[in-house]
Amino acid sequence: MKVKVNTDMCEGHAKCQGAAPEVFRVGDDDVSVVLVEEVSKDLEEKVNRAIRLCPRQAIAWVK
Amino acid sequence: MMGLEQKDWPLMFELTNKVLGSGDPEYQTDIPEAERGTGAAARLTAMTGFATMFAYFRERLEERRANPRENDLITLLLESEIDGEKLSEGDLLAFCFLLIVAGNETTRNAISGGLQVLCEHPEEKAKLLKDMSLLDSAIEEILRWVSPVHHMARTVTADVEIRGKTLKAGDRLIMWYPSVNRDEEMFVDPYRFDITRTPNDHLAFGIGEHFCLGSGFAKKELKVMFQELFRRFPDIDLAGPPERLRSNFINGVKHLPVKFTPER
Numbered sequence A: 001m002k003v004k005v006n007t008d009m010c011e012g013h014a015k016c017q018g019a020a021p022e023v024f025r026v027g028d029d030d031v032s033v034v035l036v037e038e039v040s041k042d043l044e045e046k047v048n049r050a051i052r053l054c055p056r057q058a059i060a061w062v063k
Numbered sequence B: 001m002m003g004l005e006q007k008d009w010p011l012m013f014e015l016t017n018k019v020l021g022s023g024d025p026e027y028q029t030d031i032p033e034a035e036r037g038t039g040a041a042a043r044l045t046a047m048t049g050f051a052t053m054f055a056y057f058r059e060r061l062e063e064r065r066a067n068p069r070e071n072d073l074i075t076l077l078l079e080s081e082i083d084g085e086k087l088s089e090g091d092l093l094a095f096c097f098l099l100i101v102a103g104n105e106t107t108r109n110a111i112s113g114g115l116q117v118l119c120e121h122p123e124e125k126a127k128l129l130k131d132m133s134l135l136d137s138a139i140e141e142i143l144r145w146v147s148p149v150h151h152m153a154r155t156v157t158a159d160v161e162i163r164g165k166t167l168k169a170g171d172r173l174i175m176w177y178p179s180v181n182r183d184e185e186m187f188v189d190p191y192r193f194d195i196t197r198t199p200n201d202h203l204a205f206g207i208g209e210h211f212c213l214g215s216g217f218a219k220k221e222l223k224v225m226f227q228e229l230f231r232r233f234p235d236i237d238l239a240g241p242p243e244r245l246r247s248n249f250i251n252g253v254k255h256l257p258v259k260f261t262p263e264r
């Protein structure tokens, strides 16, 4: 599955990076970037946690 | 951070105490002693604090309008535009006020509350002093434990059912952070203070649209403070009972007597 960060919503609180550092990185511009094209099965749980923790609800799976 | 002169810092301390600690008789200094501690005294104290703070920032705005400064937050606010419009005087004052209040009481009570809880759990404190790389996770646990902000409020915008309780549009509700941060479904053994707790998904900074703007900055402040404090005074310990703030909004420690060996 693919995951997306809505950059208009993201405020760079880096909760996503804490939950799934393999998938999200927050750069110096305080916006989270998705590092992987496809989220592998074993990382899905971590990404779900990132989605839950994101204070701005900026992260979503791409259908 | 806001470019205020150091000579004004004690005034900011006094005013943020008055506004957020308005219910505490110690800060009701404009009220005759016999009348302190009442609801009316609290309202008057908060109002005096507000009014003085707004007057103070109105002067700072004037100063910057006349002489814009480089690398200055208030100048930046004066010059910013949203959808081509400048911020109104009211918005500017409200934002200055919000920054000084939200940035002050919270972080400083996380520091005092954090030192208190570490001293009350000597085994956790010893663990941290032995391995300062635990500081980041210790700070998360301090934030969970102290929950410096007790609550924020929301107005329900649409009827909704949560766990069998119906909330109606227009209902006002209070979100109690100390309670959510001790939710036994979220935290294993929530009443244990554990500086290595993982996961630690506390909501001390709120969640959603109004999530704390200063959360990253606050954590940095806490980190620097505890790093320096324990580097210079590793034997710091409580020397008496803390005196707590009377408030249902801020979990504050007003006075925290400590003892330590001074640096040589």
Ligand code: HEM
Pocket (backbone or CB within 6 Å): B098, B099, B102, B103, B104, B106, B107, B110, B147, B148, B149, B152, B153, B203, B204, B205, B206, B207, B209, B210, B211, B212, B213, B214, B215, B217, B218
């Ligand atoms: C340990 C320290 C802090 C704690 C526990 C804390 C807590 C909170 C909480 C719970 C909220 C959520 C409000 C809501 O959901 O209605 C909030 C909002 C806010 N905080 Fe903090 N805060 C801290 C430090 C700071 C600092 C250092 C600043 C400024 C530099 C700051 C600025 C703000 C602002 C501007 C908001 C409003 C955000 C909005 O409405 O969009 N806070 N804070």
Ligand code: SF4
Pocket (backbone or CB within 6 Å): A005, A009, A010, A011, A012, A013, A014, A015, A016, A017, A024, A026, A031, A032, A053, A054, A055, A056, A057, A058, A059
């Ligand atoms: S947690 Fe949300 S707001 Fe924070 S950096 Fe990640 S996507 Fe952005």
